[in-house]
Amino acid sequence: MNFDFSSEDRMVQEQVKRFLSERCSLGRYREVMEGETAHADDVWQGLSEMGVQGTAIPEAYGGVGAGYLPLCLAAQELGAVLAPVAFSSSIYLASEAILQFGTEDQKERYLPRLASGELIGTLAVSEGLAEPALDALEVVSGQDTVTGTKLMVPHGLIADIAIVVARGSEGAELLIVPLEGVQRSAVEGVDPSLAAATLTFSGTACEVLVGSGEGKQAYQTLLNRAAVLFAFEQIGGAEQALNMAVAYAKERFAFGRPIGSFQALKHMMADMYVALKLAESNAYYAAWALQNDAEDLPLAAATARVSATQAFQLCARDNIQVHGGMGFTWAFDCHLFYRRSNYLAVALGGSKAWDDHLVNALPGLAA
Amino acid sequence: MDFSDTQAEATFRETARAWISAHAPTYLAESLSRSGFGSTRTGDFDPIEEAKKWQKAKADAGWACLQWPKDYGGRGATPIESVIWNQEEGVYGKLSGTFIIGQGMCAPTMMAYANEDQKRRYLPKLASGEEIWCQLFSEPHGGSDLAGLRTRAIKDGDEWVVNGQKIWTSGAHYSDYGILITRTDPEVAKHRGLTMFFLDMRSQGVEIRPIKQANGDSGFNEVFFDNVRIPDAQRLGEVGDGWKVALTTLMNERLAIGGSIATGFPEIEALVKELVITAGPAIEDASVRARLADWYAKSAGLKNTGARAISALSKGEIPGPENSIGKLVAGGMMQDIAKYGMELQGLGGLVTDPTIARSQAQIQAMLMRSPAVRIEGGTDQILRNIIAERVLGLPEDMRADKGLAFSQIPTSTDAKRGS
Known part of the structure; x- marks a missing residue:
């Protein structure tokens, strides 16, 4: 048995890590948060020079064709620095959707430019202040057009194309929509690093990626695959938040001793570690399932998703607690992790939805 | 990543499997599969006698204490071979409970500190189960x-x-x-x-x-x-x-790898699959599903963490510190599961008569045994200290007895006297 990443995969991770440590400090997140720029373009550019966007995209479509395992590890590093780039939207969602469901022609037209980073893609699904019901979407498709408003589209401000989930004649459809000319307005949000936007389509030209009647199933397949990659971003962030808490607890003194010597805080950090390790092990298994298109991918992905969400939310929350008042200042970075952890927790649907996916995927429990 | 055995591992597994299927006490399999929560079930047979018989048979054929040197009653096997054996031994491994402390804790201490004559005198009989x-x-x-x-x-x-x-x-x-x-x-x-x-x-x-x-x-x-x-x-x-x-x-507390640490998940899963509550089948209830998802994710996390340890052993590496989380996660989870499984059944959940209660009152046995799991072999609190200090490198707590001679350390008796 070899339940670990290969040294080649680890080399990719090391390269991405080194690049990000030089070019993508948490200061980059702050630049986006404070409105200096919508996206860390140079980081995006640097990643594309290294070929990171194309890691799992086959060579035939301009990618590297190295598979999902190195992409998982790259995701972990991007998650650890809260990289303010459209990587998750463009690669785990838009590119993956086209790779899984696109026609040969669609793959050839879009994937090489997504792999090179020339195009940025995203996924537009949510519409109102509740989880979207795929059977009752208000964004509707007509003859090669789409009409309606999508609220809170991550990276919607900067994306070139969106995979839009819309209501067709027989249920949900997945559409490829070029965003040039589409009305976009920035939306303020808990995670201000997302370049999030409200997109309004009014008879906007589009092409069908997954037709009416098959959209719901395809959307869930896409979520399952993306959940594995999101889980790696989440454990990257969780580990970094835990490291921050531990480092601070060692150096901060109160009552004449390092606060890390108090059991109330030690036990809190031990619990953060436990949540992280469970999530990490589940994410490793899910990475294997994703790479090998394993039969139990839906269960493995939901399991990784549930644990990774728990781990990052716990670590980000309690990192603030360990820092005390300083942790609640704008100047300290704790809130950046807290913000990102909450975005990632709902990005593919919240915990209620994933609890359901998990239980549905248990052997013998199919609903 | 690859979950299959190497050629050598596969050969070893085949040999182990063949020996087990030819020699295992199959008449105990059914009872043993219902063991757990502090008891080894052997039906009408005496658990200590059956444990000794199986252990002796294994020792005579070279399948006891696989990693020990042959001179002391072992097989001189690698750690991964030992894990493979545990996987193949399956339900019959539950008979080893009687010997775990002796073989897992006393023996390594004897190996490190006893003299050669003593090792040759005591270790082989410890391996064969003739002496406990x-x-x-x-x-x-x-x-x-x-x-x-x-x-x-x-x-x-x-x-x-x-x-x-x-x-x-x-x-x-x-x-x-x-x-x-x-x-x-x-x-x-x-x-x-x-x-x-x-x-x-x-x-x-x-x-x-x-x-x-x-x-x-x-x-x-x-x-x-x-x-x-x-x-x-x-x-x-x-x-x-x-x-x-x-x-x-x-x-040397045996790493809970290869085998699986009891969490209570299979028991709660079985219960909610068959139970009908006021609103309908329990498995369709949203709050039941949320808990089930959480517990499944935790038990899968432990299983996958175990797989990482096996993988490290397979490569000749030492498993990482993530293995320290097992009992901490499993103990608390088992207690939560038992409490929830009882509550779902209302007053009926209190019944411990195995002829009336579901699954021979496993949930109730778990409810009453699980508090001990969180204490024995290191309390939850001591385990968190170990993770915090040895894994995360946090400083030790301040201690009131530091630097004092043992005879000068305050005790509860002193406190009652008001000194």
């Missing part, structure tokens, strides 16, 4: 604070005279030998005045009394020492080095 060992560490005044123990040993010629009391000794009533930690010098700091021995449990002055536990079972004992004489030749390590020797024992 226990570990005499915890005391009424020294549980989590193990080094606070008070059992005294005083040198008298070539012998030591031991007086005091141990508690929570698993299997003392059927053990032949035990390793015993004592205080030999109360006038130095508490960790420094300890010395380790091994002794014959039938020595004059040893009295064993079973403890009736909160769940009504009696798996543990109190052991009293009244002028028990132990030859100096049975000392393990130097006088005053007992703490160091004890750490060897505790570090």
Whole structure:
């Protein structure tokens, strides 16, 4: 048995890590948060020079064709620095959707430019202040057009194309929509690093990626695959938040001793570690399932998703607690992790939805 | 990533599987599969006798204590072969419970500190199950604070005279030998005045009394020492080095890998699949589903963490510190699961009569046994300290007994006197 990443995969991770440590400090997140720029373009550019966007995209479509395992590890590093780039939207969602469901022609037209980073893609699904019901979407498709408003589209401000989930004649459809000319307005949000936007389509030209009647199933397949990659971003962030808490607890003194010597805080950090390790092990298994298109991918992905969400939310929350008042200042970075952890927790649907996916995927429990 | 065996591993697995299917006590399989929560079920057969028979058969064929040297009754196998054996032994591995403390904790201590003659005399019989060992560490005044123990040993010629009391000794009533930690010098700091021995449990002055536990079972004992004489030749390590020797024992607590640590998940899954609650089938209820998802994710996390450890062993590496989380996660989870499984059944959930209750009252057995899981072998709190200090590198807590001679350390008796 070899339940670990290969040294080649680890080399990719090391390269991405080194690049990000030089070019993508948490200061980059702050630049986006404070409105200096919508996206860390140079980081995006640097990643594309290294070929990171194309890691799992086959060579035939301009990618590297190295598979999902190195992409998982790259995701972990991007998650650890809260990289303010459209990587998750463009690669785990838009590119993956086209790779899984696109026609040969669609793959050839879009994937090489997504792999090179020339195009940025995203996924537009949510519409109102509740989880979207795929059977009752208000964004509707007509003859090669789409009409309606999508609220809170991550990276919607900067994306070139969106995979839009819309209501067709027989249920949900997945559409490829070029965003040039589409009305976009920035939306303020808990995670201000997302370049999030409200997109309004009014008879906007589009092409069908997954037709009416098959959209719901395809959307869930896409979520399952993306959940594995999101889980790696989440454990990257969780580990970094835990490291921050531990480092601070060692150096901060109160009552004449390092606060890390108090059991109330030690036990809190031990619990953060436990949540992280469970999530990490589940994410490793899910990475294997994703790479090998394993039969139990839906269960493995939901399991990784549930644990990774728990781990990052716990670590980000309690990192603030360990820092005390300083942790609640704008100047300290704790809130950046807290913000990102909450975005990632709902990005593919919240915990209620994933609890359901998990239980549905248990052997013998199919609903 | 690859979940298959290497060629050598596959060959080993085949050999092990063939031997097991030819020799295992298949008549016990059904009962053993229902074991758990502190009891080994062997139906109409005596559990100790059956355990000894299976262990002896394994030892005679070279399948006992696989990683030990052949000279001491083992097989000289690699760690991964040992894991493969455990996977293949499956339900029959539950019979090894009787020997875990002796083979997993006493034996490594004997290997490190006993002389060659002693090793050749005691280890093979320990491996074959012909002699059972226990570990005499915890005391009424020294549980989590193990080094606070008070059992005294005083040198008298070539012998030591031991007086005091141990508690929570698993299997003392059927053990032949035990390793015993004592205080030999109360006038130095508490960790420094300890010395380790091994002794014959039938020595004059040893009295064993079973403890009736909160769940009504009696798996543990109190052991009293009244002028028990132990030859100096049975000392393990130097006088005053007992703490160091004890750490060897505790570090060797068998890694719960290869096998699986009980979490209660299969039991709750089975329950909610069949149970109908007021609103309909339990499995369709949103709050049931949320809990089930959480528990599944945790139990899968433990299983996958185990797989990472096996993978490290397979490559000849030492498993990482993530293995320290097992009992901490499993204990709390089992207690939560049992409580929820009981509550879902209302007053019916209180029934412990196995002829009436679902699944022979497994949920109820779990409910009553799980508090102990969070205490035995390191409390949840001690485990969190270990993770925080040894894994995360956080500083030690401040201790009120630091630098004091053992005899000067305040006790609850002092507190009652108001001093």
